[in-house]
Amino acid sequence: MSVSIDIAGLRPERVAVVPSPLTELGMALHALSEPGHHPGLQGWVTGVTARLDSHLADRMCEADFLWRTTFSDLFMPFAGIPGRSTLPGATLTEDMDLLDKLSDEQFADAALEFTCAPDYDLPSNSVLADLSLRRRALDLAASRGPRQVRFTKRLLADPPRVRAWLRQFLQDCDEAFFSDVWARVRHSLAADARHKTELLRHKGLGEALASVSSAVALEGDGTRITVDKLAQGRTTTADGGLLLIPTSLGWPHLQVLHRYGWQPVLHYPVSSPELASPPSVEQLTLRMTALSHPLRMRICRHLARSAFTTGELATAHGVTAPEISRHLSVLKKAGLITTRRRGRYVLHQLDVTVVARLGSDFLEGILR
Incomplete structure (x- = not known):
């Protein structure tokens, strides 16, 4: 599974690497709501x-569903401005001014995107205009609790009121804690953006x-970007641009905004703390599949303690050598065991460091 971005015809000058205060505030709210996703931020x-x-x-x-269970596109309003080439604001106020430029339809559709619906990256009617979509939004809200139902009803009935509520809330968050966060992280984000921009200019988009x-x-022909995620989606830069937004608070999340019609x-x-070469999905x-077989689990128990030949493992488990070879092939293809030759014997051993990382790799994979 992956998310792909068709960039055929994208001019180099339409690719920008820019920090966004509003996007980082959204990530701060997410970390506060889901601290388990961000073990490095527990103290903060x-x-x-x-x-x-x-x-x-x-x-x-x-x-909190705007930033807890999903990361709402409302925190990237610059992507929804007509022309698909608007950059984030330099300050939180400028970013919120861009949020104000979204239409009520755009605002409501982004705010009520509770799940990755199949039509997220396809053209569709607005929830404000389509009665069936309004019912769907209320049904989804009902399954998530009374707070979400109240918010959804308020938004469907009076979008400007909810927009004013959200802006005031974000301003209050800035005064309470985010201004200090932004003062601390904005320089490192700007430095990373400059570094990526230099890579774009001198080594090209692939290196960046x-x-x-x-x-x-x-991808090979240079017309498509593929992001390895446990999600499926697609979008295109078309006649617009492509934005790369760095975050200091976001690991392990690697997010792709691929809403239809947005940049x-x-x-x-x-x-x-990402590993040099984290495993693909x-x-x-x-x-995970290799370890799901009971015999392979028992083989791993032996190989975790010492190196064994195929024949030794066959004897230990009471099965034929060809059957052991098939199981070893699965484990080796998954990168879970190593082999070395000793004379005419081939010894197999569990790569304990890879297995030890499975928990964190799995967590990063599903949160990526």
Whole structure:
């Protein structure tokens, strides 16, 4: 599975790497709501939560589905401006001014995108105009609790009122904690953006994307970007541009805005503890599948303790050597075992470091 961006005809000058204060505020809200996703931010989350005004904390829960279970496109309003070439604002106020430029239809559709619906990257009617979509939005909200139902009803009935509520809420978050965060991270984000921009100018888009994440690749003919994710989607730059938005708070999330009609955005973490070559989704699937067989699990138990030949494993498990060979082939293809030759014997051993990383690799893969 992957998300692809068709960039055929994209001119180099239409690719921009720019930090966004509003996007980073959205990621801060996500980290506060889901601290388990961000173990490196536990200290910051604890400190902010302890100081947070109770009234603001209650309001933070009022619409937390915008940043908790999904990361709403409302935090990247520049992507929805007609012309598909608008850059993020230099300040939070400028970014929120861009949010104000979205139509009520765009605002409502982005706010009520609770799940990755099949028509996210396809043209569709607005939830404000289509009665069947309104019913769907209310049904989805009902399955997620009364707070979401109340917010959805308010938004469908009076979009300007909810827009004003959200802007005031974001301003209050800035005063309460985000201005300090932005002052701390904006310089490193700007430095990363300059570095990626230099790579774009001197080495091309492929090198710049490789520096974003090993999960992002420019396909062979240079007309498509593929992002390795446990999600399926597609979009195109068409006559617009492509934005790369760095985040300091975002690891392990690597996000792709591929909403139909919006400018594509790659939202990537900087200074992450990402491994030099994290496994692809396909590799991760191979490893999990390889370990799901009970005999292969028992083989791994032996190979974790010492190196064994195929014949030794066959004797230990009471099966034929060809059957052991087939299981070893599956484990080797998944990258879970190593082999070495000793004279005329081939010894197999479990790669304990790879297995030890499976938990974190799996978590990163599903959160990516």
